[in-house]
Amino acid sequence: MKDLTRRPIRWGIIGLGNIAGKFATDLVTVPGAQLYAVASRHQYKANSFAKQFNAEKAYGTYEALAADPFIDAVYIATPHSFHKANTILCLNSDKAVLCEKPFAMHQGEVEEMLAVAKANKVLLMEALWTYFLPHYQFALKLLATKQYGKILKLEADFGFRPELDFSSRVFKKSLGGGSLLDVGIYPIFVALTTLGKPSDIDAKASFFENGVDAVCEMIFNYPDGVKAFLKSSLLENTPTEAVFYCEKATIKINSRFHEPSTVSILKNGKEEVKTFGYNTIGYSYEIAHFNELLRKGHKESPLMSHEMSKLIIKTLDHVRQLIDLEYEK
Numbered sequence: 130m131k132d133l134t135r136r137p138i139r140w141g142i143i144g145l146g147n148i149a150g151k152f153a154t155d156l157v158t159v160p161g162a163q164l165y166a167v168a169s170r171h172q173y174k175a176n177s178f179a180k181q182f183n184a185e186k187a188y189g190t191y192e193a194l195a196a197d198p199f200i201d202a203v204y205i206a207t208p209h210s211f212h213k214a215n216t217i218l219c220l221n222s223d224k225a226v227l228c229e230k231p232f233a234m235h236q237g238e239v240e241e242m243l244a245v246a247k248a249n250k251v252l253l254m255e256a257l258w259t260y261f262l263p264h265y266q267f268a269l270k271l272l273a274t275k276q277y278g279k280i281l282k283l284e285a286d287f288g289f290r291p292e293l294d295f296s297s298r299v300f301k302k303s304l305g306g307g308s309l310l311d312v313g314i315y316p317i318f319v320a321l322t323t324l325g326k327p328s329d330i331d332a333k334a335s336f337f338e339n340g341v342d343a344v345c346e347m348i349f350n351y352p353d354g355v356k357a358f359l360k361s362s363l364l365e366n367t368p369t370e371a372v373f374y375c376e377k378a379t380i381k382i383n384s385r386f387h388e389p390s391t392v393s394i395l396k397n398g399k400e401e402v403k404t405f406g407y408n409t410i411g412y413s414y415e416i417a418h419f420n421e422l423l424r425k426g427h428k429e430s431p432l433m434s435h436e437m438s439k440l441i442i443k444t445l446d447h448v449r450q451l452i453d454l455e456y457e458k
Contacts, residue, residue, distance in 0.1 A: 139165035144207030168194035209305030261414035278376025285316035288362030313361030334452035
């Protein structure tokens, strides 16, 4: 077993797009973490990324990075449809894996990934960074203590309007493109982590001409008439807030709720705003959490647990079934 208590954890990154750059930027701010290697399917891209972020190694294949014996952990930031294969490659090479959300394309793939992690006794976690952000943890605790009573209604949305380019990953069905998997996962995540599994779901969607979902509107129904109204969109810039209407106050995670933000408590016509002094992009919190798990020899996060990842993917699968959305093989 590796002794990770006396040296930095050496990270590798697979998939060198926009999110990978943000992750690498924050990685250097985390004590005891080092960006050691990066991999792209194009060597020139790996070389450029490694130079920009001071990585020691730049690989032109994912297999070469997975085979590097000096790497402790791998962050996977490839398109959704490659998550399963990339994760299993690294797990079978005895690398701890932090895989970007959504974990995979459907429940079957997630179950396979978890089985490989268990068989190899290797740490695996879904990189849903919002869960680890201080403002989100603050909101969760505020709601859990019922300081302002029970949640009566939740409204959460995430919409943005990218340039309409059907060659882009965001609009490619074969890569899991569309609003649901790309950004709809965030409002769903909010509902599941605050209200739990719904008793019933209603959903409707509109689609682009290539069959990718443009907008998805969901209602999660809970006992006692509690409802969560959720929306994802690639057609408009929505408020991107999470608003909890409670018995004694309204708690609002301000725009954009999924990244470093503020929390407002609205009561008796007054607004109290809580700030959290962020000084990183926000990926540093999940990195620090993952590093601690790895150093302690844990194989699963108690916060972003395998059960939570399974609940999220099952819910996404259910919504896809309701809106009749299938991804290309």
